[in-house]
Amino acid sequence: MNALLKSAFLIGFLCTSASLMSKDKDFSLSFKNTEAKTISFEVLNAQNISLVIYNDTYGELFSEKLEKENNVTKSYDLKDLNSGTYYLVAESDQKIEKYKINISNTNTVEIEKTPFAEIFKPEYTIAGNKAKLHLSGLKNSATISVSDFSGNVYYSATKTAADGALEMTFDLNPKTSDRYVITVEEMGNVFNKIVTLN
Incomplete structure (x- = not known):
């Protein structure tokens, strides 16, 4: 990811050990x-x-x-x-x-x-420009990516979680795009979440 995209799109990652959200x-x-x-x-x-x-x-x-x-x-x-x-x-x-x-x-x-x-399907909490992803019951690994509707990929990584719970927070920049797609791929299943920024 180049410096311009890094400054335009900040991603924070947080893994928690006990999340019983769903x-x-x-x-x-x-x-x-x-x-x-x-x-x-x-x-x-x-x-x-x-x-x-x-x-x-x-x-x-x-x-x-x-x-x-x-x-x-x-x-x-x-x-x-x-x-x-x-x-x-x-x-x-x-x-x-x-x-x-x-x-x-x-x-x-x-x-x-x-x-x-x-x-277990991904669950999201959206607050302002921040999209928090929660994934429970993760048995192996999941590939998570964030892109816009023009096909620009801002983040892509394969994640695992020792306790099966994964949480990530994405700080989406409205100046870069007003709509993002968060994609989670796990065990051959693909889940897409469209996040529209006001």
Whole structure:
């Protein structure tokens, strides 16, 4: 980064060891016994949760949005599905959980009750020109970049956090651009946040 960009765009980095910012808002999902080819599960803290069942061959098969329910029990009948591997994805504003469902040739259904992927989405606090990024549940590393709508990249780095929580503060200069894009890439997932400065 050249001196002009450094003076126009200041980035501060702070890593904290104990941040439970989103834990009280997270949903939890638990499976009940499977009967025939019907799967049942309970979602606790089901606030704005999207549920999707899909297959790599057929794409999306079921989708549903849970709005403002504290606890809800859902059941899906999979009797019309062919043998193969299917996925149940539960997504909120805070995280994504992915579960694997296997339907055998004998029409038995097996569910892996522990998610094979759990991705915590980046959370932001915007105050004036400062954008604070909070990322919890970081298992490996995340690549974070800041750019504008003209394609200029002001910051790009791969970060890890020993305790799984990462916090960064970006001081965005309105004289350089009035809109920035903060991109977080983790485990093949890309999350973009557009920050518009007044």
